[in-house]
Amino acid sequence: MIPPTVRRIWGLMYRHLALYRRSWPRLLELAYWPTLQMCIWGFTASFFSSRLGSVGATAFGMLLGGVLLWEIALRSQMGVAISFLEEVWSRNLAHVFVSPLRPWELVAALIGMSVVRMLAGVVPAVLLAWALYAFNLFTLGPMLILFAINLMAMGWWVALAVVSLVLRHGAGAEALAWSVLFALTPFSAVYYPVSVLPAALRPVALALPSAHVFEGLRTLLNQHTIAWGHMAWAFGLNAVWLAGAVVLFMVQFRSARERGALLTMGE
């Protein structure tokens, strides 16, 4: 027999999956931006690679690897935030929260949907990078899994913070679902090392798990060694930020119940 907790989490995921099953434009939209990004950066990197020789080839790998890995964080963040916003837009929150679904089960379902959405968005881009530019992301080996876990976790805590703001300020905060992680891109050192940033901004970058992931990616591609220090920082920072985002979510969820926002949100 399936435990009730698992059924409730699956129930909420099924609600979103059924939506995608009914709408091919929604499915297409998932892969649209990652593929477009990969095409633009891929052709740009190919151009520089052909002009700069072996230096260009290394830069090509770092650029394409960065683009594809950053999409993991972006899609994970949007997967959580937009799945929650779907409930707000359909004015279904009250039905969901008068069911026995616990808040943590809601979060688990949103994270489950973010994994599905991320895979649907990023895998086609990874395959296209392999077909168009002979760039195989899987040559990163097992480190790819550690990079991906950290970037997904970062997407989740950023999304939980966005969901908390939506609970606090209503659908007016929904624009953050698309924009907030883009605002962190300059500090994430996706396309350049942290050392390029002005000294005052480096601590900001180093407080983000993504900067450590991309420093680790560059070390792996340049020196063929694993930067365990950066990995440890990435995991540690994710744990701290995730714990903070969970506390923020619980505080705002309770505040929404005090203000009656769960009844009126989306109207």
Place this chain on the structure above:
Amino acid sequence: MDAITARGLSKRYDATLAVDAVDFAVAAGRTVGLLGGNGAGKTTTIAMLLGLLIPTSGSIRVLGHDMARDRFAALARMNFSSPYVALPQRLSVAENLRVYCHLYNVRHSGQRIAELAAQLDLGEFLDRPAGQLSAGQKTRVALAKALINRPEVLLLDEPTASLDPDSGDLVRSWLERYRAESGCSILLASHNMGEVERLCDHVLMMKRGRIVDRGSPAELLDRYGRDDLEEVFLDIARDRGRERVG
């Protein structure tokens, strides 16, 4: 035994006291009507009973569970319907009901959906997106969702609003039958006085966040010397009640 007990229940939003120290109980197997004009505090009271809204003060017990500490145990055994809370519009009716079968851990979901479809006459539009249904069809689907877990406590906010007389009668008959068969306790907020007279054993009259009168429909009619509850409602709403009773 009481299915619902509310004691000293209040809700304040800044300077507005939406619900002011109300006390009431819904006995097991009974239907209680919650009547009052717009802004009287009915929806706020229902939202607190459902755990959607945290009371400023007071306590709520549903089926023996303290809603402040143990609301999930109660929520699994109760349900709610309101035409003002939507179901996802792009999902079909069957998909919507399946979602709630999972959320309420209803076994044999296909069988349960088929039962409700037969009882509430949903069969012809089970595969249609919820957003393409008429208002009456949506109300029946919302009721099917509210009954999906065979609730022991049912909170209904204007369950027959926007239904034509025939559909409204069908829903009322079905609620009567469901209560008789299941022993379910129902709290019904409605503006349809005929519906309240027909379905409710007891009525709570709310005004400006307070319960200003209570009793069976017959007791209220007798107390106010009126022929129907609508006139009693107007007496209370227009502060004529005290003069008439007094």
